[in-house]
Amino acid sequence: MGPAEVTALLLVALLTIVRASHVVYPELQSLEATQIDETSRTGYHFQPPKHWINDPNGPMYYKGLYHLFYQYNPKGAVWGNIVWAHSVSTDLIDWTALDPGIYPSKPFDINGCWSGSATLLPSGVPVMMYTGIDPDEHQVQNVAYPKNLSDPFLREWVKPDYNPIISPDGGINASAFRDPTTAWYGPDRHWRLLVGSKVGDKGLAVLYRSRDFKRWVKAHHPLHSGLTGMWECPDFFPVAVHGGSRHHRRGVDTAELRDAAVAEEVKYVLKVSLDLTRYEYYTVGSYDHATDRYTPDAGFPDNDYGLRYDYGDFYASKSFYDPAKRRRILWGWANESDTVPDDRKKGWAGIQAIPRKLWLSPRGKQLIQWPVEEIKALRAKHVNVSDKVVKSDQYFEVTGFKSVQSDVEVAFAIKDLSKAEQFNPAWLRDPQALCKKRGARVTGEVGPFGLWVLAAGDLTERTAVFFRVFKTTGSKHVVLMCNDPTNSTFESQVYRPTFAGFVNVDIAQTKTIALRTLIDHSVVESFGAGGKTCILTRVYPKKAVGDDAHLFVFNHGEVDIKVVKLDAWEMKTPKMNAPAQ
Numbered sequence: 001m002g003p004a005e006v007t008a009l010l011l012v013a014l015l016t017i018v019r020a021s022h023v024v025y026p027e028l029q030s031l032e033a034t035q036i037d038e039t040s041r042t043g044y045h046f047q048p049p050k051h052w053i054n055d056p057n058g059p060m061y062y063k064g065l066y067h068l069f070y071q072y073n074p075k076g077a078v079w080g081n082i083v084w085a086h087s088v089s090t091d092l093i094d095w096t097a098l099d100p101g102i103y104p105s106k107p108f109d110i111n112g113c114w115s116g117s118a119t120l121l122p123s124g125v126p127v128m129m130y131t132g133i134d135p136d137e138h139q140v141q142n143v144a145y146p147k148n149l150s151d152p153f154l155r156e157w158v159k160p161d162y163n164p165i166i167s168p169d170g171g172i173n174a175s176a177f178r179d180p181t182t183a184w185y186g187p188d189r190h191w192r193l194l195v196g197s198k199v200g201d202k203g204l205a206v207l208y209r210s211r212d213f214k215r216w217v218k219a220h221h222p223l224h225s226g227l228t229g230m231w232e233c234p235d236f237f238p239v240a241v242h243g244g245s246r247h248h249r250r251g252v253d254t255a256e257l258r259d260a261a262v263a264e265e266v267k268y269v270l271k272v273s274l275d276l277t278r279y280e281y282y283t284v285g286s287y288d289h290a291t292d293r294y295t296p297d298a299g300f301p302d303n304d305y306g307l308r309y310d311y312g313d314f315y316a317s318k319s320f321y322d323p324a325k326r327r328r329i330l331w332g333w334a335n336e337s338d339t340v341p342d343d344r345k346k347g348w349a350g351i352q353a354i355p356r357k358l359w360l361s362p363r364g365k366q367l368i369q370w371p372v373e374e375i376k377a378l379r380a381k382h383v384n385v386s387d388k389v390v391k392s393d394q395y396f397e398v399t400g401f402k403s404v405q406s407d408v409e410v411a412f413a414i415k416d417l418s419k420a421e422q423f424n425p426a427w428l429r430d431p432q433a434l435c436k437k438r439g440a441r442v443t444g445e446v447g448p449f450g451l452w453v454l455a456a457g458d459l460t461e462r463t464a465v466f467f468r469v470f471k472t473t474g475s476k477h478v479v480l481m482c483n484d485p486t487n488s489t490f491e492s493q494v495y496r497p498t499f500a501g502f503v504n505v506d507i508a509q510t511k512t513i514a515l516r517t518l519i520d521h522s523v524v525e526s527f528g529a530g531g532k533t534c535i536l537t538r539v540y541p542k543k544a545v546g547d548d549a550h551l552f553v554f555n556h557g558e559v560d561i562k563v564v565k566l567d568a569w570e571m572k573t574p575k576m577n578a579p580a581q
């Protein structure tokens with residue numbers, strides 16, 4: 001490296017600052033992308049034609065259309081100049097891009113329009129609550145209303161002059177005060193909402209109440225807090241309890257809580273996004289409307305080791321209730337794992353994960369997520385394999401279709417669990433560390449077995465999605481699900497940690513385990529055991545691209561496994577954010 005390059009690098013380092021949780025490159029943030037590199041661009045995951053995206057904002061269903069807003073830089077492929085870009089869809093598959101819905105225009109948001117949520121008022125009027133950055137760089141909460149309610153596209157939004165509706169008063173840290181939730185209505189006829197914040201090391205879900213949606217008063221205590229640093233993008237919503245009168249997979253609208261009978265039959269989910277570690281965790285618990293206290297159920301660790309929606313690259317997520325199909329849908333942002341210069345070269349950065357239906361498991365021990373049923377409409381050419389034994393250290397290729405943009409469902413059977421390796425209870429806290437130690441190339445007894453996706457024909461590049469089974473005390477087992485991208489690309493600068501989570505299944509009883517993986521050029525989005533454990537990762541193969549991307553099944557354990565059934569489909573490319581005519 002010559003002195004000029006060293007100076008340039010130093011300059012970039014000096015100019016690199018962190019604003020809220022995002023790294024800011026002042027010299028890059030307004031550099032328009034002139035060319036788009038399509039090599040690793042996704043086909044059916046949500047993304048605009050170019051530039052940077054991050055958090056999903058204000059998702060909702062209105063007059064027959066799904067609306068998705070998202071944090072977007074209209075001027076470049078790195079974070080900055082943030083507006084609420086806006087897209088609509090009738091089916092969550094084909095998307096039409098509209099002009100940005102909310103963008104800096106008033107003193108209360110002149111330095112940025114950050115994340116927020118939609119609330120549907122009882123009158124049917126949707127209202128957006130979002131964080132604005134004011135001239136003093138303070139984070140304040142604002143509302144915006146549609147200009148024309150009869151326009152199902154909700155193209156224009158009006159910000160009343162009485163904004164901000166919530167300012168960082170009363171001991172609130174003005175640079176750590178953001179991402180208002182959907183509001184809910186209590187039996188005392190007051191609206192409530194949460195705003196993410198922190199005091200010292202303590203993350204807070206600060207609670208506000210309002211009678212008229214205009215004047216908001218801070219409650220004496222936050223709804224909840226935890227020693228996990230700044231809480232971004234809190235989400236708080238009800239889920240139906242199995243055994244109640246309604247089907248447990250059905251979603252519950254916060255608006256339904258006005259009905260006391262419904263309110264008695266639900267549990268609540270509180271999810272927070274941890275700015276310090278850039279992952280999210282959730283708890284399920286009870287919420288007492290009268291005292292505004294939320295108490296997580298026993299069995300939900302309320303700390304860094306809490307359950308996660310996704311154990312991979314999935315952040316700043318937000319759910320909404322879909323009245324059209326009576327379900328709760330979760331959107332989450334997946335960042336790039338390649339470098340900032342790569343993003344500049346690509347001309348784009350960031351995607352949204354496939355929207356997931358989300359519900360509480362029958363025993364109330366965790367949430368389950370599954371890609372929305374609509375994406376099945378994209379399935380095209382189909383291949384399948386059944387009853388195929390994969391012996392120790394063997395693998396085979398799934399041929400006859402193009403896997404670079406595909407949907408793969410497989411069920412593995414394990415005949416002999418007696419040889420499973422002994423589990424060390426110290427591993428329980430950190431599946432990711434365990435998977436780092438026992439990556440896909442480390443042989444085992446029961447596992448590693450699973451898929452090599454986006455693999456080169458000669459296997460010099462491959463991303464492994466796999467399971468390992470351990471035995472613990474008595475006849476119990478622990479199942480680990482991993483995503484190992486360490487061999488995914490020749491490009492050494494790509495961030496590629498192994499990601500992992502445990503899967504809550506009684507494998508001695510089921511003897512089988514299912515995996516569904518959505519492959520989309522640079523996305524590997526996996527759902528273990530019917531959606532109990534999810535891992536999304538971003539990879540950028542150099543060789544395993546286009547028709548040169550292959551799919552294999554492998555078994556690197558001592559014990560044979562069997563592919564009971566594998567179904568794989570090529571996926572069509574939907575209409576992805578073409579501008580409205």
Ligand code: DQQ
Nearest residue numbers: 055071114115178232316
């Ligand atoms: N992204 C937004 C913030 C939020 C963060 C800014 C999370 O509102 O806290 O783009 O990714």
